[in-house]
Amino acid sequence: xxxxxxxxxxAKGIDIGIYPTHFxxxxxxxxxxxxYRNEAVPRFVIQNWxxxxxxxxxxxxxEELHNPDFNxxxxxxxxxxxxxxxxxxxxxxxxxxxxxxxxxxxxGRYGGxxxxxxxAMSFAT
Numbered sequence: 001x002x003x004x005x006x007x008x009x010x011a012k013g014i015d016i017g018i019y020p021t022h023f024x025x026x027x028x029x030x031x032x033x034x035x036y037r038n039e040a041v042p043r044f045v046i047q048n049w050x051x052x053x054x055x056x057x058x059x060x061x062x063e064e065l066h067n068p069d070f071n072x073x074x075x076x077x078x079x080x081x082x083x084x085x086x087x088x089x090x091x092x093x094x095x096x097x098x099x100x101x102x103x104x105x106x107x108g109r110y111g112g113x114x115x116x117x118x119x120a121m122s123f124a125t
Protein backbone atom coordinates (compact mmCIF):
# COMPACT_ATOMS: atom_id res chain seq x y z
CA UNK A 1 0.00 0.00 0.00
CA UNK A 2 1.23 3.46 -0.90
CA UNK A 3 2.33 5.78 1.86
CA UNK A 4 -0.02 8.74 2.35
CA UNK A 5 1.83 12.04 2.43
CA UNK A 6 0.18 15.35 3.13
CA UNK A 7 1.50 18.28 1.15
CA UNK A 8 0.72 21.91 1.91
CA UNK A 9 0.23 25.10 -0.02
CA UNK A 10 0.79 28.40 1.74
CA ALA A 11 -1.85 31.03 0.88
CA LYS A 12 -2.49 34.36 2.61
CA GLY A 13 -0.70 33.34 5.78
CA ILE A 14 -2.31 29.92 6.17
CA ASP A 15 -1.17 26.43 5.24
CA ILE A 16 -3.77 24.47 3.26
CA GLY A 17 -3.28 20.72 3.21
CA ILE A 18 -3.39 18.76 -0.01
CA TYR A 19 -3.87 15.01 0.07
CA PRO A 20 -2.79 13.46 -3.25
CA THR A 21 -4.66 10.27 -4.16
CA HIS A 22 -5.33 8.20 -7.27
CA PHE A 23 -2.23 9.85 -8.78
CA UNK A 24 -4.21 12.33 -10.94
CA UNK A 25 -6.56 13.74 -8.29
CA UNK A 26 -5.71 16.03 -5.44
CA UNK A 27 -7.90 16.41 -2.40
CA UNK A 28 -7.70 19.78 -0.67
CA UNK A 29 -8.37 20.29 3.02
CA UNK A 30 -11.69 22.05 3.60
CA UNK A 31 -10.76 22.15 7.29
CA UNK A 32 -7.67 24.22 6.55
CA UNK A 33 -9.63 26.56 4.26
CA UNK A 34 -12.17 27.17 7.04
CA UNK A 35 -9.45 27.85 9.59
CA TYR A 36 -8.57 30.98 7.62
CA ARG A 37 -11.84 32.57 8.83
CA ASN A 38 -12.99 30.42 11.77
CA GLU A 39 -10.27 28.52 13.57
CA ALA A 40 -12.42 27.50 16.55
CA VAL A 41 -14.98 25.15 14.97
CA PRO A 42 -14.26 24.40 11.30
CA ARG A 43 -16.45 21.29 11.28
CA PHE A 44 -19.58 23.37 11.91
CA VAL A 45 -18.79 25.64 8.96
CA ILE A 46 -18.46 22.58 6.71
CA GLN A 47 -21.73 21.14 8.05
CA ASN A 48 -23.52 24.45 7.46
CA TRP A 49 -22.21 24.50 3.87
CA UNK A 50 -23.49 20.95 3.32
CA UNK A 51 -26.94 21.96 4.61
CA UNK A 52 -27.59 24.05 1.48
CA UNK A 53 -29.88 22.46 -1.13
CA UNK A 54 -27.82 23.85 -4.03
CA UNK A 55 -24.61 22.40 -2.59
CA UNK A 56 -26.20 18.96 -2.16
CA UNK A 57 -27.35 19.09 -5.79
CA UNK A 58 -23.85 20.13 -6.91
CA UNK A 59 -22.20 17.33 -4.92
CA UNK A 60 -24.71 14.85 -6.33
CA UNK A 61 -24.12 15.91 -9.93
CA UNK A 62 -20.35 15.66 -9.41
CA GLU A 63 -20.73 12.13 -8.04
CA GLU A 64 -23.09 11.08 -10.84
CA LEU A 65 -20.50 12.22 -13.40
CA HIS A 66 -17.48 10.60 -11.73
CA ASN A 67 -18.67 7.75 -9.51
CA PRO A 68 -20.42 4.69 -10.94
CA ASP A 69 -21.04 3.39 -7.39
CA PHE A 70 -22.80 6.55 -6.17
CA ASN A 71 -25.97 5.71 -4.23
CA UNK A 72 -28.48 7.60 -6.38
CA UNK A 73 -31.54 6.26 -4.57
CA UNK A 74 -30.35 7.54 -1.19
CA UNK A 75 -29.24 10.79 -2.82
CA UNK A 76 -32.77 11.51 -4.07
CA UNK A 77 -34.13 11.16 -0.53
CA UNK A 78 -31.42 13.43 0.87
CA UNK A 79 -31.84 15.99 -1.92
CA UNK A 80 -35.53 16.33 -1.05
CA UNK A 81 -34.66 17.11 2.60
CA UNK A 82 -31.71 19.45 1.95
CA UNK A 83 -32.21 23.00 3.14
CA UNK A 84 -35.02 22.17 5.56
CA UNK A 85 -34.57 23.13 9.22
CA UNK A 86 -34.55 19.47 10.26
CA UNK A 87 -31.87 18.54 7.69
CA UNK A 88 -28.36 17.76 8.97
CA UNK A 89 -25.52 16.60 6.76
CA UNK A 90 -21.94 15.92 7.79
CA UNK A 91 -19.04 14.85 5.61
CA UNK A 92 -18.98 11.40 7.25
CA UNK A 93 -22.72 10.93 6.80
CA UNK A 94 -22.41 12.00 3.13
CA UNK A 95 -19.53 9.57 2.56
CA UNK A 96 -21.24 6.59 4.19
CA UNK A 97 -24.81 7.08 2.95
CA UNK A 98 -23.99 8.01 -0.65
CA UNK A 99 -20.81 5.96 -1.18
CA UNK A 100 -19.01 9.04 -2.48
CA UNK A 101 -15.51 9.54 -3.84
CA UNK A 102 -15.42 13.36 -3.79
CA UNK A 103 -14.94 13.84 -0.04
CA UNK A 104 -12.64 12.11 2.44
CA UNK A 105 -12.74 12.48 6.20
CA UNK A 106 -9.55 11.62 8.06
CA UNK A 107 -8.68 11.36 11.72
CA GLY A 108 -5.23 11.61 13.23
CA ARG A 109 -2.16 13.65 12.43
CA TYR A 110 -3.43 14.87 9.05
CA GLY A 111 -7.06 14.74 10.08
CA GLY A 112 -9.84 16.84 8.68
CA UNK A 113 -12.21 16.93 5.76
CA UNK A 114 -10.65 16.79 2.32
CA UNK A 115 -12.48 17.25 -0.97
CA UNK A 116 -11.63 16.78 -4.62
CA UNK A 117 -10.24 20.03 -6.05
CA UNK A 118 -13.50 20.67 -7.98
CA UNK A 119 -15.46 20.54 -4.71
CA ALA A 120 -12.85 22.46 -2.71
CA MET A 121 -12.87 25.36 -5.19
CA SER A 122 -16.65 25.59 -4.90
CA PHE A 123 -16.37 25.49 -1.12
CA ALA A 124 -13.74 28.22 -1.08
CA THR A 125 -15.95 30.57 -3.08
